[in-house]
Amino acid sequence: MRIHKLVHTPQEKTVALSVRHDQKPQNHNIWHYHDELEFIHINRGSGSCFVGDSIQHFTSGDIFLIGSNTPHYxxxxxxxxQENSYVIADIRVVHFLPDxxxxxxxxLDETKHIRKVYETARRGMLFHAPAPYLLQFFDNIGSQKPLNRFVSLxxxxxxxxxxxxYRLLASSNYANLQHTEDYQRMNKVLEYIRLHYRATIKLQYVAHQAGMTTNSFCRYFKQKMGKTLIQLVHELRIAHACKLLENNxxxxxxxxxxxxxxxxVSFHKSFKQIVGIPPNSYRLSKK
Known part of the structure; x- marks a missing residue:
């Protein structure tokens, strides 16, 4: 899995924003970033979202605002x-450049709140059980005329x-990777973890993916991701557990x-630490 810089808005400065309505996930499993902010409503769908150093389980109804050049997938x-699945996603996405x-x-003073939202969105913002004004925005923007879209946004x-x-996703001490060697190295690591997180992950194998000794890798990973390798693995496992508790x-x-x-014991402790409540309470809350 390689880092991709994507472009979602026309290069010509004639359109202020891009609006898309998907029934199949786009750019799935691509660790990517883009100049545009990404405003996305998962009207129907579920899975896990990586934003910076955060792993977030998402379900139908969730809304995310992801900042300019913040890595995510x-x-x-x-x-x-699946090609012939009867389950169809419903995803509405708005991309727009900061300017x-x-x-x-x-x-202008009148837009100072928008500048602050841009800064906050660099960590990723999750709107769980979103307010009516957000749902109305996504319901209407697809059919609005260009000027009305502009004003609505x-x-x-x-x-x-x-x-x-909203809830912030990436930690405050997350250091955004430079879009060069750091991304290429971290992509190999994250892809290995994604494929093997439900099995035993050995530190020396992961360090090998990064081309580093175990000690150097531990320091590097903590510096770049703001957390240890085992913390990241536990977050991915707990995100999968949340899905199973809801639907299994x-x-x-x-x-x-x-x-x-x-x-x-380790599972129960990690679940409560990451989610905030024990797994049995989480399952009951989703019924």
Whole structure:
């Protein structure tokens, strides 16, 4: 898996933003970044999203705002990717450059809230059980005329700052990777983890993917990702556990081993630390 810089808005400065409605996930399993901010409503779909050093399980209804050049990728669950699956995703995406309304306009006092939202979005923003104004924005923008889209986006960004109803994803000490050697090395590591997180992951194997000694790799990974390798693996396992708790009749102990944990105590402790509640409480909250 290589890092890709994608372009979502026309190169000619004639269109301020791009609006897309997908029924199949686009750019799935591509660790990528782009100059545009990404405003996405998962109306129907589920999986895991990597934003910076965060791994977030997402479900139908979630909305994300991801900042300019913030690395991320989407791992939709298998049922949304199979060719002949009866399960169809419903994803609405708006991409826009930070200066979509011109730099001069962004320097005005009237748009200071929008500048602050841009800065906050660099860590990724999740709107879980989003407010009606956000749902209305995505319901309407696909059919609006260009000028109305422009005004709607300005209004919703200002309202986001005012309401403050979101959760930040990437940690405050996350150091955005440089889009060069760091990305190429980290992509190999993340791809290895993604493919093997439900099995036993040995540090020396992961360090080998990065072309480093184990000690050097531990320091490098903590510096770049803001967390240890085992913390990242546990987050990915817990994201998978959340999906199974919501949609599967396996017992919690069976889910523990299905996700790659070797003992229930470690699973229970990690789940509560990452999610905030024990796995049995999480399952009950989703019924």
């Amino acid at each position: 989407w791992l939709f669950d298998d049922e949304y990717l 979509f309304c011109s730099n001069d306009l962004l320097q 300005l209004t919703v960004l200002d309202t986001i700052y005012t309401t403050q109803q 009749h396996l017992s919690i102990k069976e889910i523990c081993f299905e996700c790659g944990f070797q003992n229930f």
